[in-house]
Amino acid sequence: MSRRLRVGLVSFAHVHAPALASTLRGLEHVEFTGIHDDDPARGRVAAKEHAARWHETLDGLLAASEAVVIASTNFDRRRYTEAAAAKGVHVLSEKPLATTVVDGRAMIDACRRAGVQLGVAFPVRSSPAVIALREAIAGGVLGRIRAVRATNPGQYPGSWFGDKRLAGGGAVMDHTVHAADVIRWLVSDEFVRVQAELGAFIYGLEVEDCGILSCDLAGGAFASIDCSWSRPQTFPTWGGVTLHVVGDKGTVDVDVFRQALTHYDDTTGRARLVGWGDDLTVRMIGDFVDAILAGSPVPIDGEEGLRALEVAIAAYRSADTKRPVAITDLRV
Amino acid sequence: MSGRGRSERSALFYTLAGVALRVGILGAGFAGAMHARSALGLDDVRVVAVAAVPLDQAAALAKECGARVATAEQICTADDVDLVVVATPTHLHAEYATMAARAGKHVFCEKPIARTREQAEEMVRACDAAGVTLAVGHVVRYFPEYQRAKQLLDDGTLGRPAIATLVRGNFSVGSAREWYLDDAKSGGVVLDLMLHDLDTVRWWFGEPSRVYARRFTGGGGLEYALATIRYDDRPIVQVEASWAEHAGFRTGFELRGDRGMLVHDSRDASPLTVQSPAGPAGPAMMATPTLAESPYRRQLRDLFARIRRGERPRVDGHEGLRSLALGLAVIESADRGSVIAWKAPA
Numbered sequence: 001m002s003r004r005l006r007v008g009l010v011s012f013a014h015v016h017a018p019a020l021a022s023t024l025r026g027l028e029h030v031e032f033t034g035i036h037d038d039d040p041a042r043g044r045v046a047a048k049e050h051a052a053r054w055h056e057t058l059d060g061l062l063a064a065s066e067a068v069v070i071a072s073t074n075f076d077r078r079r080y081t082e083a084a085a086a087k088g089v090h091v092l093s094e095k096p097l098a099t100t101v102v103d104g105r106a107m108i109d110a111c112r113r114a115g116v117q118l119g120v121a122f123p124v125r126s127s128p129a130v131i132a133l134r135e136a137i138a139g140g141v142l143g144r145i146r147a148v149r150a151t152n153p154g155q156y157p158g159s160w161f162g163d164k165r166l167a168g169g170g171a172v173m174d175h176t177v178h179a180a181d182v183i184r185w186l187v188s189d190e191f192v193r194v195q196a197e198l199g200a201f202i203y204g205l206e207v208e209d210c211g212i213l214s215c216d217l218a219g220g221a222f223a224s225i226d227c228s229w230s231r232p233q234t235f236p237t238w239g240g241v242t243l244h245v246v247g248d249k250g251t252v253d254v255d256v257f258r259q260a261l262t263h264y265d266d267t268t269g270r271a272r273l274v275g276w277g278d279d280l281t282v283r284m285i286g287d288f289v290d291a292i293l294a295g296s297p298v299p300i301d302g303e304e305g306l307r308a309l310e311v312a313i314a315a316y317r318s319a320d321t322k323r324p325v326a327i328t329d330l331r332v
Numbered sequence: 333m334s335g336r337g338r339s340e341r342s343a344l345f346y347t348l349a350g351v352a353l354r355v356g357i358l359g360a361g362f363a364g365a366m367h368a369r370s371a372l373g374l375d376d377v378r379v380v381a382v383a384a385v386p387l388d389q390a391a392a393l394a395k396e397c398g399a400r401v402a403t404a405e406q407i408c409t410a411d412d413v414d415l416v417v418v419a420t421p422t423h424l425h426a427e428y429a430t431m432a433a434r435a436g437k438h439v440f441c442e443k444p445i446a447r448t449r450e451q452a453e454e455m456v457r458a459c460d461a462a463g464v465t466l467a468v469g470h471v472v473r474y475f476p477e478y479q480r481a482k483q484l485l486d487d488g489t490l491g492r493p494a495i496a497t498l499v500r501g502n503f504s505v506g507s508a509r510e511w512y513l514d515d516a517k518s519g520g521v522v523l524d525l526m527l528h529d530l531d532t533v534r535w536w537f538g539e540p541s542r543v544y545a546r547r548f549t550g551g552g553g554l555e556y557a558l559a560t561i562r563y564d565d566r567p568i569v570q571v572e573a574s575w576a577e578h579a580g581f582r583t584g585f586e587l588r589g590d591r592g593m594l595v596h597d598s599r600d601a602s603p604l605t606v607q608s609p610a611g612p613a614g615p616a617m618m619a620t621p622t623l624a625e626s627p628y629r630r631q632l633r634d635l636f637a638r639i640r641r642g643e644r645p646r647v648d649g650h651e652g653l654r655s656l657a658l659g660l661a662v663i664e665s666a667d668r669g670s671v672i673a674w675k676a677p678a
Contacts, residue, residue, distance in 0.1 A: 146548045147556050149572055151497075195544050195671065197560050197568045201494035202590045210495040210588075212560045212570045214544055216669075222546040224558050226570065228495050230588045246556045246576045322542070322671055 005289050008033040008065035010058065010080050011072035012046040014094050015157050016121070016281070020069050021050040023281045029289050036061040038076075062087040067292055069121075069285070070094060073166040074173060078103040085114035092119040092288050092298075096177045096312060097305035099168025101330055104309050108302040119288045119298035120305030122181045124241055126283035127256045133245065134186050136252070143248030144221075145187045150179035151226040154239025162205040170207025172198060172315050175227035177308040178241060180215075181300070183225075184307060186245070189217040191307070195324040196315035202229065213315050214324075225311075236262065237273040256280075352378045353636055356407035356437075358428055359419035360384035360393040361509060363442040363469070367417045368397050370629040377636060381407045408432040415440060415465075415639070421511040422518050426451035429466070430458040438465040438639055440632070443531070444523045444659060445652035447516070449677070452656050456649035467635050467645035468652030470531040474627040474634070477596050481587055482536055484594060491591030493537060493567040498529040498585045501577030504553035513553050521555040522547065522666075523659045526573030529585075530662065531647075531655040533561055533569050536587075539676045540569070543658070545666040550576075559662045571662075653677055 007030050009021055024032040034053030037043025047054035055061035062068065062083065067090035070080045077098050084091050091111060097120055098104040111118040124130055136142055152175040160166040167173050184190060193216040198208040213225040231239045241256040259277035291298045310327050318325040353376060357368045360382060371377050379397035383404040384390035394401045404420070407413055408431040416432040418425050418441040426446045429439045439459060445468045446452040459466035472478050484490050502525060511517045518524055522545075533540070541564045547557035556576050561569040584597040602622055625633075635645050654676045665672045 146550060146554075147546070147558065149558060193669075195560070197544070197562045199494065199566055199568055201492070201566050202588070210566075210568055212495070212568055214546055214558065214560055216546070222548070222558070224546075224560075224570065226495075226497065228588070230495050230586075230593065232588075232593050235593070244572075246574065248550055248554065251574070251576045251578055324544075324669065324671070 002029065003293060004029055004031045005293050006031045006033045006064065006066045007289065008055070008061045008068045009035045009052070010061065010068045010070045010084070011076065012037045012039070012042050013073045013076070013160065014071035015159070015161075016094060017046065017071040018050075019281050020071050020285070021046065021052060023279075023285050024069065025050055025052065027282065027286055027289065029286070029293060033064040034061055058083055059087070062089050065089055067092065067289070073160050074099045074168045075166045078107050081107040081118065082110045085110040085116050088114060088116060090116045090119075090292050092121060092285065093302075093305065094121050095305065096168070096173055096309045097302060098309060099173065101306065101310060101313055104302070104306040108306065111302060117292060117298045118302035118305075120300045120302065120308075121284060122178060122300050122308070123280035123284040124178050124182045124256055125185055125300065126278070126280045126287065128278060129254050129256060130182060130186070130243075133243070133252055133254055137186055137247070138188070142245070142250040142252065145245060145247045146221055147246040148183050148187070148221065148223040149244040150183060150223060151242045152176075152179045152239070153226055153228050153230045155231040155233065155235060156203050156209060156229040162203065162207055164207050167207065169312070169316060170200070170205060171209050171227045171229045172196070172211045172213075172312050174229070176211070176213060176225055176312040176315060177305075179225040179227065180311040181304065181308040182241075182243070183217075183223050184304070186243075187217065187219070187221060189219045189221065190327075191215050191311050192218050192327055193324050194311055194314035194318055194327065196318040198315070198319040208319075211315065213311070215311065234270060236271045237275075352376050353639070354378050354380045354412050354414045355417060356381045356383070356402070356410065356413040356415070357393070357397075357399075357417045357419065358383050358404050358407060359421075359442075360389040361419065364417065364419035365393055366628050367419055367440070367442070367469075367632065368393055370626065370632050371417075372397055373629055374633055374636065377632075380412055381410060383407050404428055405431065408437065409435045413437055418442060422523065423447040423511075423516065426455050429455045433458040433462040433464050433466070436462060436464060440467045440469065440635060441652070442469045443471075443652065444519065444527050444656045445649065446656065447519055447523070449653070449657055449660060452649070452653040456653055459649055465639050465645055466649035466652075468647045468649065469631065470528065470647045470652065470655065471627050471631050472528045472532050473535055473646060474630045476623065476627075477601070478532055481585065481594050481596070485536055485587070485589070489592065490587065490589030490594065493587065493589050495568050496533075496536075496585065496587045497570045497572070498532060499572040499574075500525050500529055500583050501572070501574035502581045503578050504555070504575045515549070519659065519663065520547075520549060521573045521575045522557050522662050523656070525575070526557055526559065526571055526662065527655060527659045529571045529573070530559075530561075530658045533571065534655055534658065537563060537567060537569070539654075540658075540674050543661045543665050543672045543674050545662040547663075547666040557662070557666060559665070650678070
């Protein structure tokens with residue numbers, strides 16, 4: 001039998017935490033070492049629910065683990081990552097990597113110094129449709145890629161996601177990075193310039209709930225990202241990820257979560273989409289774990305997480321200055 | 333009667349009551365043919381003359397309408413023409429519209445009103461001076477899906493608009509209509525296609541405060557543009573226009589207010605779908621009307637009724653000029669890579 005990696009889950013603050021816990025519990029190559037949470041009440045309930053061991057202390061979980069998935073608030077990601085690195089534990093960070101470029105850089109440096117790997121959770125890259133598109137682009141099937149219109153709209157997640165300090169922002173922090181990462185990956189290119197229009201229009205929050213980013217890539221293509229929490233509470237699903245890709249030789253539409261049944265449910269008085277496509281979280285964590293076990297580089301590392309974060313940070317600066325912002329201006 | 337003031341009834345009003353409105357058509361391409369056929373179905377309207385380059389295209393459309401073939405100049409000055417439909421390539425709109433206005437004809441001009449702001453201003457001045465109607469064919473204002481959205485915005489059903497996306501795509505017109513590919517003549521995908529949605533955005537939300545846009549123009553008519561239109565407070569609007577929609581024409585919008593959201597996709601909106609063993613390239617077996625009266629015919633019916641009543645058209649020259657100016661701001665932003673502050677022409 002092949003070796004299993006001992007993996008723990010740090011914090012249950014993130015909305016993705018339940019899916020991450022279920023995945024860790026179910027993956028063949030993973031020995032789920034348990035859960036630690038700064039909020040013991042929340043953590044104990046979660047541990048019980050997922051039949052996982054509860055660790056009263058972070059050090060206890062880290063001592064039992066070779067790697068951890070960090071599902072904390074965005075703000076707490078740095079301190080948890082630095083603690084894990086200090087104990088020689090690999091990290092898979094929820095997205096966005098951090099709330100500032102400085103924090104993201106510090107996480108990368110801490111892991112490099114400690115000789116552990118830092119991965120970032122971008123499950124959209126695990127979509128077979130997205131992978132097929134990347135291969136088509138790489139093979140020249142679509143010709144030169146000229147433009148991408150990406151959307152990652154969702155419902156407002158609530159909780160700390162609307163808290164400027166803990167989340168680092170609103171819809172831009174929550175949703176820009178998925179689209180930014182997948183665009184970078186699809187066209188093998190980097191963002192160089194970002195313009196954004198943002199607004200807090202729907203939920204009366206201190207952070208933005210609406211945003212459109214217009215971006216230039218180094219190779220001359222441009223892209224837009226709709227990161228808005230624009231899906232009404234009556235929308236039949238949480239949101240979605242779409243890509244409209246225009247190349248010289250072809251145009252492609254991707255709707256990552258299109259594979260869904262429509263469930264008209266009299267008990268709730270609503271229609272809901274019931275997805276039946278591949279479980280992207282399973283594929284994403286599986287690939288991370290396999291890379292650690294093989295001693296090879298993780299599929300999406302901290303540098304890549306930082307590239308995506310920079311796009312979100314640039315969007316805030318553009319909205320403040322009402323001008324396009326060069327990504328390089330964020331690095332000085 | 334002079335008919336100089338815009339609020340006054342036009343001189344032609346009295347001659348038109350109860351008699352046929354005589355229409356001359358300039359251009360027999362997509363728009364010219366569409367407007368001619370739409371006019372044909374209306375009571376008290378006659379298409380009397382058609383001008384086009386090439387001539388055989390004009391002859392075919394003229395025959396279909398029971399009209400004569402003439403030159404554009406002849407139509408603009410003919411005694412038996414009350415209204416001239418200007419459906420020539422965009423860069424020629426101003427020349428013929430002003431010629432027709434000076435001869436006392438009403439003008440219905442396909443959108444965009446003109447290629448440049450100066451041309452549009454000249455058309456507005458000429459029509460105002462002659463006391464004739466100048467109407468611009470922003471036909472989306474007659475599409476019921478867009479009208480319903482406007483109604484749900486106006487009556488508060490959607491709450492305050494927060495964010496909207498409008499998309500419009502078509503296959504590349506390619507070399508079939510060469511002038512489209514000449515930016516100096518057509519203004520490309522922004523003035524041809526995006527202008528519909530820019531006009532709709534103004535119609536729905538009023539005048540924005542700033543604009544940012546990106547576009548590319550590839551070879552062979554491939555063209556694509558994205559614009560972000562920002563209002564002082566709200567909403568934020570994204571507009572997409574594509575000549576890279578190889579599957580064919582489509583429109584869509586998503587309109588989110590703080591109390592709900594509307595979604596439209598023309599690809600999911602047809603009550604009638606036809607397929608045959610011959611495949612997609614096979615012969616059309618049947619007509620596929622989706623509305624009892626097309627938006628194009630509704631547009632002309634409304635315009636002609638307003639002219640007969642001496643009322644202003646729904647989209648007059650000033651309004652057409654403002655939408656053109658917004659399109660030009662989009663192009664300027666895309667070319668310069670900077671945010672353009674928007675101030676609507678008077």
